[in-house]
Amino acid sequence: MRFSVFTASTPEWTPAEVVANLKEQGWDGVEWRVVDQPAAAPSSDGTAAVGFWAGNRATWPLTGLEESVPEILRLTREAGLGMSGIGGYAQASDHENVERMLAATAALGAGQVRVTMPRTDTGEDYPSVFARTRADLEWVVSRAAEHGVKALVELHHETITPSASAARRLLEGLDPAHVGAIHDLGNLVNEGFENHRAAFELLGDYLAHVHVKNARWVTDGSRRDDGSLVWRHEWATLRDGQADVGRYLTDLREHGYDGWVTLEDFSTDLPLADRTRDNLAWLHSLVGANA
Template sequence: MKFSVFTASTPEWTPQEAATELAAQGWHGIEWRVTDQAEAASPGFWSGNKATWPMTGLEGSLPEIARLTSGAGLEYSGLGGYARCDNHDDVERLLAATSALGARQVRVNVLPLGNSTMGGQEPSGLPYPELFAATREHYEWVAERAAHHGVKALVELHHGTVTASASSALRLLEGLDPRHVGVIHDLGNLLIEGWESPLPALQLLGPYLAHVHVKNARWVPTKNHDPAGGAIWASEWAPLAEGIGNVVTYFKALAEAGYDEWVTVEDFSTDVPLAERTAGNLDFLRRAASLAGLTVAGSADSLPKG
């Protein structure tokens, strides 16, 4: 098993700082965030993120991405793209960039639910069956183009989309070539929507289980109530060791399902400073993997120093 960090969760670092810091801490790889984002007065996960490569002009950035990644001795666990499957032009560019970098796999987003406001967009109001059918049609095209480029397009299990669960993702991809399409199983997202017991869900995905994201979340009561007086709860991101999801149990499920590839961390909690957070997460993941009977690959610097 190898560990990497998705740079959506390292907003305060420049690409150079992210690569240097993560390599020094002992991470095996990096998953670069690729998207055009809004500017912000201070760095944030979703806007003003310094460790994000813009989609605009991406092709011109590829030599620098390659230089920073290889120069730090890091591998790509994949690319964290944001292009939706119905944006064929940007998907084609992401697939080509993934191939050029040798990054092997890239996230290609599915369509949001009709009542979703993801990305600040107005809800489409379209019914789920219509959105699911459209996503399948687009992903048939995505699979063909991924095969052309010799890479794999990844569907993430994500709340507010047509593939919140492993079951829905399998329905979407079934019959397509698992060499060129696959699923990102995401512990944290599933705590918000789409939860299925991890082991059977992982087994269900079979050859489509291509990648794993790990973060954690918790549900907290708000001060608000619905018109009938019922409590209203909200989800929030939590440190890896403090959320609802138990990482050791999750890793045991991964081991039993036969998954021993990349695990990418995207920790959106802010309880501790970034450098301390990433170093602590790597230490925690190594302990969890050991307890689950998983073998962790060596890295350029092996264990974190100090």
């Protein structure tokens, strides 16, 4: 397995700082975040706030992405890092921007790029959204084949593909050379958990990529009108979340997966540099202990 970091989880670093720090810490690669992110609200001192989803300094804008490709390549190559893929946010239905992302992925030699799925809280019935997305995905796969890359569908809570079963149903019959699934350990704590080995077997050739983070369910003791406790999920450190990361890596290896494992730790218990360094050391220890 090779380990990379998704830059959604490194908001305080510029792209140059990302590659310098990941190289120094011993990571194998980077997964660049690409999106036109919303402006961040100013912090209390009036400076621009930094956050995972807004004000993330390690994000390349989707608008003008073509002009950024040479700089992305230069930074990544000079640091001696691989690209585990591109973390895109273009919806499958947004053909113009999916085409842009596929073309950039090919130009970067990154091999694969995430294409996002619709949410399930829009009020539209699931079968209609699913059928429309399947048609969009067929177009995406045809364009991915033309570019010689692979489009990735992430197992993500609150979307139409929260589980391996849902993703397999959506992908069934499409060419696994040009479309696959991202199995995401942390997202499955929130929604969509299935026995990992069964899920890997179910996905089969569609198991294309892996994201690792952790999460947990918490309550502040508040209750609904009917008296039941209110629970919510939150991100946690790799060690402190509900998912068993060590068992997960063992299951992946025993299944025969030997691809990229991309870290996206959205906890804030440790400063960013300490967090990334500690995560890599712990992952290496888990792989070594279970080899």
